[in-house]
Amino acid sequence: MKEPVKFLILVASFILLYFAPINAPVVIASIGAGLTLLQEYARLHVLTCLVPAFFIAGTIAVYVKKNAVIQLLGPTTKKYIAYPIASISGGILAVCSCTILPLFTGIYKRGAGIGPAVAFLFTGPAINITALLLTGSVIGWDFAVSRLIASIIISVIAGLTMAFIFQSHDQKNMDNGFASGMQEDVSYSNWTIASFFILQLAVLILFGLSIDPAAKAVLIIAAILAVLGIVFFKFQKEHNIEWLRETWDLTKKILPYLFIGVFIAGMIEEVIPQEFVTRLVGENTLLSNAIASTFGAFMYFATLTEVPIIQKLMALGMGRGPALTLFLTGNALSLPSMIVLYKIMGKKQATVYIITIIVLSVAAGWLFGEFI
DSSP states (O other), rough: OOOHHHHHHHHHHHHHHHOOOOSHHHHHHHHHHHHHHHHHHHHIIIIIIIIIHHHHHHHHHHSSOHHHHHHSTTTTTHHHHHHHHHHHHHHHHHOOOOTHHHHHHHHHHHHHOOHHHHHHHHHHHHHHHHHHHHHHHTHHHHHHHHHHHHHOOOHHHHHHHHHHTTTTHHHHHHHSSSSSSSSSOOOOOOOHHHHHHHHHHHHHHHHHHSSSSSHHHHHHHHHHHHHHHHHHHOOOOHHHHHHHHHHHHHHHHHHHHHHHHHHHHHHHHHSOOOOHHHHHHHSSHHHHHHHOOOOHSOOOTTTTHHHHHHHHHHHHTTOOOHHHHHHHHHHOOOOHHHHHHHHHHHHHHHHHHHHHHHHHHHHOOOOOOHHH
């Protein structure tokens, strides 16, 4: 296990030891909470979110042409083209901070510039349409609009920051010819590859829609059958094997770390009472926003669950600024996702990304609390 992963687990352990009385009931309860959250995550998110996401990431690695990724999201692409595309692409997905990881890995390894890739990584869980609509209807449209605007601005600033600091990363990719996955692009028509990608994306989106269950099942089955039709009748066997191999490779690299992080997050939620948090974030100070941002970075919020949680915290006295900060950081980061990011991006890039998101979220929340 790499040092950053050990460090995050150590931090979580110290938090548990600090806040929890050392007695058997608390230890058992925290372990039970970790197992409960892990079971809920596996039941509600692995099959319906992560599995489609892993297959889509495999598709990007094998079938999506490197030149297409480079032209739209590459380090030499005009910023006014790459960053809007990255933000919009991430925003249409109703995914959490963990489900976005396989998709981010796909474009990150396929030749996207680190800046646009980071913008995609942040906006995916931060501004999905369903979450914004729920935020507006439950908490207020000022929150929803501010959340949208702040997320887009943060994604661009974070992307530009990462691109500036890690220019050598993009230069190395260009020098190496963006080598990843297969050595050469597979040769199929753009229409075939686009249909294959869109159908898999449709499966991911359909799983997250709140529509009639029977209609949802019919649409999902139809989309899966269409995907299988392309696999068996359009693609060559060796490319399908490579697709499955890439999908499985990503699954092995990411899923175990997600499970570890989800389990630890469940334990932390059990021993840190919400009342303790609200006492620290009742006012709109930089310290309160920093506490909210740090809390959100370590907690795991499944898609849409952040809305009722933050609504409850606000009812207990949480300030408006820290609430928006928690929205921004809580969706974009989590202990599981941070563990995986250290594995995917490396220690330096992951650390800078995490700190950048926390700092920008604090600034956005404080400004929102002061002036809106």
